[in-house]
Amino acid sequence: MRERGGMDPSLRQRAATAALxxxxxxxxxxxxxxxxxxxxxxxxxxVGREMAxxxxxxxxxxxxxxxxxxxxxxxxxxxxxxxxxxxxVALGAAALAMGWLFAGRAPxxxxxxxxxxxxxxxxxLYAGLLPAYLCRLEAGPWPGTSAAEALGVRWxxxxxxxxxxxxxxxxxxxxxxxxxxxWPEVSPSKTVEGAVGGVVLPVAVAVLGARWLAPGLSxxxxxxxxxxxxxxxxxxxxxxxxxxxxxxxxxxxxLLPGHGGLFDRFDSLFLAAPLFHYYxxxxxx
Numbered sequence: 001m002r003e004r005g006g007m008d009p010s011l012r013q014r015a016a017t018a019a020l021x022x023x024x025x026x027x028x029x030x031x032x033x034x035x036x037x038x039x040x041x042x043x044x045x046x047v048g049r050e051m052a053x054x055x056x057x058x059x060x061x062x063x064x065x066x067x068x069x070x071x072x073x074x075x076x077x078x079x080x081x082x083x084x085x086x087x088x089v090a091l092g093a094a095a096l097a098m099g100w101l102f103a104g105r106a107p108x109x110x111x112x113x114x115x116x117x118x119x120x121x122x123x124x125l126y127a128g129l130l131p132a133y134l135c136r137l138e139a140g141p142w143p144g145t146s147a148a149e150a151l152g153v154r155w156x157x158x159x160x161x162x163x164x165x166x167x168x169x170x171x172x173x174x175x176x177x178x179x180x181x182x183w184p185e186v187s188p189s190k191t192v193e194g195a196v197g198g199v200v201l202p203v204a205v206a207v208l209g210a211r212w213l214a215p216g217l218s219x220x221x222x223x224x225x226x227x228x229x230x231x232x233x234x235x236x237x238x239x240x241x242x243x244x245x246x247x248x249x250x251x252x253x254x255l256l257p258g259h260g261g262l263f264d265r266f267d268s269l270f271l272a273a274p275l276f277h278y279y280x281x282x283x284x285x
Contacts, residue, residue: 021265022160022164025160026157026160029138029153029156029157029160030153032153033135033138033139036134036135036138036156037078037135040074040131040132040134040135041071041074041075043131043262043266044070044071044074044127044128044131045067045068045070045071046253046261046262047070047127047261047262047263047266047270048067048068048069048070048071048123048124048127048128049067050252050253050261050262050263051067051070051120051123051126051127051243051252051263052066052067052120052123053252053253054243054244054246054247054249054252054263055116055119055120055123055243055247057247057248057249058104058119058243058246058247059112060112060115060116060119060120061116062120063116063117063120066120066124067123067124067127069124069128070123070124070127070128071128072128073124073125073128073129074127074128074129074131074132077128077129077132078132078135078136090125090129091129091274093125094122094125094126094129094130097118097121097122097125098122098126098239100118100122101119101122101243102239102242104242104246126270126271127263127270130270130271130273130274131266131269131270131273132273133273133274133276133277134156134159134269134273134276136277137152137155137156137159137273137276137277137280138152138153138155138156139152154213154214155213155214155276155280157213158206158209158210158213158214158276159269159272159273159276160269161205161209161213162202162205162206162209162225162226162229162233162272163202163229163233163268163269163272165201165202165204165205166198166199166201166202166229166230166233166234166268167198167237167268168201169197169198169199169200169201169202169230170190170194170195170197170198170234171194171197172197172201173191173193173194173196173197173198173200174189174190174191174193174194174197175194177191177193177197178191178192178193178194179191179192179193180192180193182194182195183238185245186238186241186242186245187237187238187241187242190238190241195234198230198233198234199227199230199231200230201230202226202227202229202230202233203223203226203227203230204226205226206222206223206225206226206229207219207222207223207226209222210222214280216283217280217283221283225276225279225283228275228279229272229275229276232271232272232275233268233269233271233272234268235268235271236267236268236269236270236271236272237267237268239267239271240252240263240264240267251264252264
């Protein structure tokens with residue numbers, strides 16, 4: 001309920017949590033690669049458990065302790081030498097499997113063993129494989145840069161700011177101008193106007209941020225990156241919204257006041273992480 005003359009209490013709680021979480025994440029990134037890897041390992045483990053919970057509620061029984069494969073995959077993708085072709089194959093398989101799970105047409109229940117295993121494989125790939133690209137992003141070095149100039153921490157900060165700006169731009173535009181529902185069957189609160197705002201703001205952040213955080217990108221290259229992030233990052237939020245609606249729950253967890261679980265906060269960032277990595281591999285200087 002909205003307080004008279006004030007902000008909605010849930011929104012106030014959400015804003016307070018974000019105000020604490022954002023500086024904490026930026027501080028962890030600034031501490032270096034070990035701090036980032038350890039922190040993400042904890043996040044991956046918790047997100048893996050939240051996804052297992054959602055999938056079990058949907059009707060795909062969770063294998064006992066199966067979520068542990070997410071942090072194991074995260075570590076393996078960072079510390080084992082994997083050929084690029086297999087990385088691309090794994091990402092393609094993850095995308096196709098997410099689409100299959102999003103459609104929600106697979107047989108469910110205790111007898112549907114193989115669909116359940118496949119669904120949880122999607123969870124492991126999403127929670128374990130995608131966030132590893134944030135660590136790779138920080139590690140560098142990028143083509144055309146020397147080791148001294150490969151300040152990967154700047155790329156990670158830019159990735160965080162741009163991903164957050166998609167949510168912020170969508171919320172502001174949706175609140176001020178939202179009239180037309182984007183996809184009410186999946187996420188009733190999202191609007192077309194909000195989606196446009198979620199694309200415009202990351203483009204602006206990319207163009208401005210590239211000047212200080214990613215000087216190797218030209219203005220057009222930064223703008224294209226912002227556009228791609230604005231289009232790709234919200235898909236992570238839609239994917240999670242779809243899972244929650246199928247599961248019949250409001251949040252994936254209760255860890256973060258006003259936000260729900262960690263999956264609720266990292267869904268977009270995880271999906272955008274490979275985009276940042278490969279885009280900067282191609283254009284970073």
